[in-house]
Amino acid sequence: MLKPIFEYTKGMLRVETNFCPGCTHGISHRLITETLDEMGKLGEAIGCGPIGCAVMAHKFMNVDMCECAHGRAPAVASGVKRVHPDNLVFTYQGDGDLASIGTAEIIHAAARGECFSTFFVNNAIYGMTGGQMAPTTLPGQRSTTSQTGRDTGKSGFPIRVCELLSTLDGAVYVERVALNSPAGVAKAKKAVRRAFDVQEKKLGFSFVEFVSACPTNWGLSPVAAVDFIKEKMLPYYPPGVFKSPQ
């Protein structure tokens, strides 16, 4: 007899994703829907999708979702959560969406202590639009708008969103995880679960950052991209729990 020890979650629809080979969006999508499935909340969860590579998330995740204007997912999620206080509400956002155009929304949603969870995919570049410099692009990292590497004298410094949000009293759970190894993925799944648990207990705003890979726009193979996460991204974006409820 065959006992399944790993099967693709029914939280993901069996359709082909628009992600490039080796893009870790597929992993973070799966972790969120797998966790909702394990909690038995697939039918009750409401997702707020971003603009960016994950713009089609509503076609891949087997949960009710709404699509929000660029960066405004936290504002939409605040409204959804206030109308449906007993449903699990989450936003799924990339770094261009959350850390650039949606900076005000995410900071104020966290400051108000809105009771939803945000999953932030940080791949240090604008993916969908063709690899432009993002607020999270590392110093010296090349992109199509910083072709000789990000010059911090001209373009400033990358934003560490977890550290920023953890200073706000409304944010009760803030963690950064890295999707660069099976151990990292296992840790990320625990973080997703904790974020939803915090929300279920109505403690306040919960936030998980996935340090992710963008092999296509980094110009690396998928395997080299996960090495890049470890060697270049993690020294700047150290994983860890920045804030956790007592």
Place this chain on the structure above:
Amino acid sequence: MARFLVRIDENACKGCELCRNFCPKKLITVSAHINDKGYSPAEISREEECIGCMSCALMCPDGAISIYEEVSE
């Protein structure tokens, strides 16, 4: 010793090779043929040596890998 079966849905695979990179026993290889999407999919070799660690399945961004354990009735 437990025996594990690794099933790779070759038409879901995009050939990123993350599974091949993270398999601690190096059991995953890249197929010589091309799948419906035009990628060279991953395939399992020496399946009997699989230890069921799930590293490949955890890293697969496309949900192409399922793992089963053979158990006696």
